[in-house]
Amino acid sequence: MRYLVFLSLCALALYAATAEDIYRIYKTKGIDAVEDFLKQEFESKEVKTFQKPVVSKTPVEPKVIKKEPKVKVVKAKNPTEKELISKDFWLKQIRGMDVAYGYYEDLDSLIVCEKERKRCEVYRNSEDEGLELIKGHDVIMGKNGDKIKRGDLKTPVGVYEITKRFKPSDPFYGPLAFSLSYPNLFDVLRGKNGSGIWIHGMPLDGKDREDLSKGCVVMENDAIQVLDTEINANKTMTIIGENKVPPMSKEVVATLLSEVYKWQRAWKVNDINMYLNYYSNDFKKVDGSRKEQFAAMKKQIFSRKEKKTITFEHMNIAPYPTLDNRKVFKISYYQTYKSPSFASKGEKELYVELVGKKMMILAEK
Structure with a gap:
């Protein structure tokens, strides 16, 4: 058994x-x-x-996507003249910065508006990283085309500073408004006129009315209150394009910076030929005089061979939209000038065109 x-x-x-x-x-x-x-x-x-099987294969490490380390560029505090005129120097200085809508040493915020898209975007500016998008706002703007004269109901195309923040006395303009610096020097020299271009709100009574814009940039009342918290009105620039504002490359920014300082150097050393070579044949002064009169006056001054001290501070360079797609830019800075016969301090404006890799001055203030 x-x-x-x-x-x-x-x-x-x-x-x-x-x-x-x-x-x-x-x-x-x-x-x-x-x-x-x-x-x-x-x-x-x-x-x-019940024994855990032994794995003989070599473990495969997970694939890690390595991010390119952000390069921290130590900016030169007191660059030499040789560095200032070098495009390579400026390319290093702006590496890692967002300069698509300009280079700004003295600006807190930037508003970029597109008339065709009826949209404004607000950017915060950082000395080390450049521009950072904060928010976009839907807006109402004037008729198509650039503003030419008073009453044409068009929003101007160009670059403008905010000159004042205020509460409008007329409730039609909403709870808050920011006035823009239209017409600027470039506008005036091209025969454009008019005034009173604002960024403002909607009628406080809530009623829709015809021609709400009248050439201004109009926002919902809640949006303009938000905008007020996003910007420092004393240090804000507004760029208005008919359609998309063409972005700037680092190559263009570095070229313009080096060109400005080459122009400054020619001025310092009394090189009249090189100096005048930076002025376009279309150049006009604020008084309306043209290049011929300007050149005659400068030749007389340069002939004295005086030793000059010229410094530029708080440099800002903005792309200047045009309807004919010319590569125009607004350059502004604080200038200190001193020679044995003359001294001055103050804000300076240049409106320049980039022709190839050459800066040509169209207007100067």
Whole structure:
């Protein structure tokens, strides 16, 4: 009977050994040897069943996408004249900065408006990182085309500073308004006129009226209150384009910066030919005089060979939108000028065109 039981166990344990093996053990060593053999086989199988399998493959490390480290550029505090006129120097200085809508040393915020899209975007400016988009606002603006004259109901295309933040006396203009510096020098010299171009809100009575814009930039009242928290009105510039404002490349910014300082150097050393070579044949002074009269006056001054000290501070360069897609820019800075016969300090404005890699001055104030 004991023999039959163990034969049944043998049938169940075929995965460990064959029936012939067990029978041979039984015939040669007896039933006790069969019991020992089966006990060893079952215990060994149980251990193998519950044992964690050993993985012989070498573990594969997860793929890590390495981000390019941000390069911290230590800006030169007192750059030499040789550095200032070098485009490579400026390319290093602006590396890592967002200069798509300009280079600004003395600006807190920038508003970029597109008439066609009826949209204004607000940017915060950082000395180290350049421009950072804060928020976009839907707006209403004037008729298509650049503003030419008073009453044409067009929003001007160009670059303008905020000159004042105020609460309008007429509720038609909403709870808050910012006046813009239209017409600027470039506008005046091109015969454009008019005034009173604001960024303002909607009628406080909530009623829709015709010609809400009248050439201004109009925002919902909630939005203009938000805008007031986003900008420092005393240091904010507004760029208005008919459609998308063409972005600037670092190459263009560096070229303009080096060109400005080359022009400054020619001025310092009384190199009249190089100096006048930076002025376009279309150049006009603020008084309306043209290049011929300006050149005659400068030749007389340069002939004195006086030693001059000229410094530029708080340099700002903005792309200046035009309907004919010319590469025009507004350059503004604080200038200190000193010579034996004359001294002055004050804000300076240049309106320049980039022709190839050459800066040509169109207007100067």
